[in-house]
Amino acid sequence: MSDIENAILSLRGESVELPLVHGTEGYSGIDISGISKLGHLSYDNGFQNTASCQSSITFIDGEKGILRHRGYDIVDLVENCSFIEVAYLIVNGYLPTREELAHFSRHLNEHSLIHEDMQHFFTGFPADAHPMAILASMVTSLSSFYSVGNELGDFVETAAKLISKVRTIAAFSYKKSLGEPVVYPRHDLSYCANFLNMMFSSPVRHYVIDPDVVKVLNKLLILHIDHEQNCSTTAVRLIASARGNLYASISAGICALWGPLHGGANQAVIEMLSRIKADGGDVRKYVQMAKDKKDGFRLMGFGHAVYRNYDPRARVCRKMADDLLRKLNLNDPLLDIARELEEIALKDEYFVSRKLYPNIDFYTGILYRAMGIPTNMLTVMFALGRLPGWIAQWKEFYDNEKAKITRPRQIYTGQKHRPFVNIDKR
Ligand code: ACO
DSSP, X not given: OOSSSEEEEEETTEEEEXXXXXXXXXXXXXXXXXXXXXXXOOOOGGGTTOOOOOOSSEXXXXXXXXXXXXXXXXXXXXXXOOXXXXXXXXXXXXXXXXXXXXXXXXXXXXXXXXXXXXXXXXXXXXXXXXXXXXXXXXXXXXXXXXXSSOTTSSHHHHHHHHHHHHHHHHHHHHXXXXXXXXXXXXXXXXXXXXXXXXXXXXXXXXXXXXHHHHHHHHHHHHHHSOOSSOHHXXXXXXXXXXXXXXXXXXXXXXXXXXXXXXXXXXXXXXXXXXXXXXXXXXXXXXXXXXXXXXXXXXXTTBOOSSOSSOOHHHHHHHXXXXXXXXXXXXXXXXXXXXXHHHHHHHHSHHHHHTTOOBOTHHHHHHHHHHHTOOGGGHHHHHHHHHHHHHHHHHHHHHHOTTOOOOXXXXXXXXXXXXXXXXXXXX
C-alpha cells in the first residue's frame, strides 16, 4: 500500500496503481480493474476475497458475528417486526409507516392466487419430486403468466406479487405431494398464518392456528431474509446482469440455494441428526468422522464462508428451539443430539482452531419440524424467507447504471494447440 487512497501492485519491475473503494463500514476494496496492464488477471478461488458489487442492503462482520439489514441489527428486527415489515424494509430501504404496511399487505392479498392454469403443472411432477425442483420451475413459469416488463414501475407491488405467489406455490406443492386438494389463501389471515393454514388445513381437518407458532415462523423468515453476496444471491445477480427478468433470476437463486453446502444444509442437518440417532446416538463418532479428511463427511450446519464467530442467527434459533418445544410440549430427540454435537464440537481443537460454529441451518430444521413441516420442505422455507432479499438485490442491480454483465475470466489449464486427428486414426 502506498497511501490510504491507492494500492500499488508491483511485478517484475512494473507496477500499477489500484484505487481503493470505500464503504460506510467494514472492508474497503481494491479496484483491480487496472491489473491487466501487468499482463495478468487476478485469481480468487470461489471469489471469497472479491467484492462483486457495492451494496447498501446488508452488513456482515464475520469476525464479530454482526448482521444488520439497512442498518438495523438482526436481533432488533426479529424481536420487534413481522416478516412482512422487514420484507418492506429490505426491498424499500426503510421501515414502513402503518399506512405503508397496510398498503403492502393489500397488495399481498390482491396477488395471493396463482393463475388456475398453473395448477395443471403440479400434476405433471412425480409424487416424490423434491419441492425445490417444483418451486424453481413454478417461479420460472410465472414469467409466462405475468408481466415481467413492469418490475421497475410500482416495485412495491411487484415485490408483493412475487412474495405472495411464492408462498402460495410453496403450500400448493406440499398439498400436491400429499395428494390432497390445495387450500386457497384467505384475506383475513396474516402472511405467516395464511401459509400455515394453506399447509395444514384440509376439507376434513380443521387446523387451529397457534399464535406462538405464527410468531416463531415470522422470526425464522426474518432470520433468512438476506445475507449479502452469498451463493444464491450471486446467482440472482448473475442472471440480472444479463438483464434476465425477475422471475428467471429468482428461480436461479432457488436452484443455488438448494445445494447442501448452502440452504440445502437445513435438510442435510436433519438427515445427519436422524442418521446419528438411528446409529445409536454416538455423537463423538460423527465428530471424529467430520475431522477425518479421508472420510468426506462434514458436520452439516457447521462452518460458514463469512462467519468466524457464532452465527448470530443460530444463537436466536437455538433459544427459539428450546422455547417452542417447551411451549408445544414436544420432546424431539434430534434437539438433544444437536445440543450434544454443538457442545462437543465447540470444545474440540479441530473446530476451535478453524473457527467453525453452528450456522443458521443447525437449529432451523428442528423448529420447522416442531411446526409440522416435513424435512423435504425445509429448504423451501429458507427460500420463502430469502425471497425479499433476492428481490432487493435484483432491484439494486437493475438500478445501478454502471453495473456490468458478470463475466469472470479464467486461468486456462487445458491442452495447448495440437494437430487435429481424423476419426479413423484415433
Ligand atoms: N465440518 C468439518 N470440517 C469443516 C466444516 C464442517 N462443517 N466446515 C469447514 N470445515 C473445515 C474444512 O475442511 C477446512 O479444513 P482445512 O483447513 O483443514 O482444509 C476448514 O474447515 C475451512 O473450511 P472451508 O471449506 O475452507 O470453508 P468455506 O468457507 O470454504 O466453506 C461451508 C464454508 C461451505 C459453509 C463449510 O463450512 C461447510 O461445508 N459447512 C457444512 C455445510 C453447511 O452447513 N452449509 C450451510 C452454510 S450457511 C448457508 O449457506 C445458508
